Amino acid sequence: MTHLVLLHAFPVNRHLWDDQVEYLTKAGRRVLTPDVAGFGDSQVPQEATMTALAESVLSPVGQPSVFAGLSMGGYILMEILRLHPEMVSGAVFMDTKASADTEEARAQRLQVADAVLAAGQTRDLADAMLPKLLGETTRSQNAPVVDRVRGWIEAARPEAVATAQRAMADRPDSVHTLRRYEGPALVVWGSEDTISPAADQRVMLDAMPQAVGREIPESGHLSAVEQPSAVNDVLLEVLSDWQ
Ligand code: MLT
16 A cells, blocks of 8 residues: 655654654555755754755655655655656645745745744744744644744754745755656645645646645644644545555
8 A cells, every 4th residue: 555755844853743643654655754964863864954854754665556745845855756756656745835935035035944943943933833834723723833833933953944044045946847747646725825825826837737626724834733633534545545
């Protein structure tokens, strides 16, 4: 049976997927949730590149698998499609986008990298990012999820944050990579996501005519933790359809 590899967002860690691991494992699926290099229990990579982040998550995988990447995890999945397309038997792009950064966004990332290293902590980053990462519904109605996400961001090492920001700042546009990909694909986004809104999802769906699109209601950018049941159902459905 095909394995499912779940790639987490920035600047959290593999625990973003705890609800999916529990649900899909009970449903008999083999699920891998590697930490992206530097986050969770993993080592900060030598190089601040998307290639280094992609190689770090691929090392425990070992066979062609279905990959689901959320936001930064989606950028990493696009890098895997560039480097090792033979490893991807199905692709789920969640709350992510195919475009490269604008000059302004790139400059902002490099500034955040420097600021976090100088501060030596990620508490201020958590304050700045939580309102953007989480949707209005979660922020107003789901304090436990807000606290969990805050805890993950505060646990991130400044070196990991800086490395990932520098790698993402240099990532290429991936529209051509998605056009070349002919395998099964799903595009999922939160209805309240302002970081990668509907227009970004449309670009990915247009690049992959075979892709199915699914909006997750009452979710911001971190759909896996904001609306876990809806995401679990969507993932189990595609795993059943694609094998
Ligand atoms: C993420 O959730 O991984 C980030 O929003 C990605 C990004 O900074 O572009």
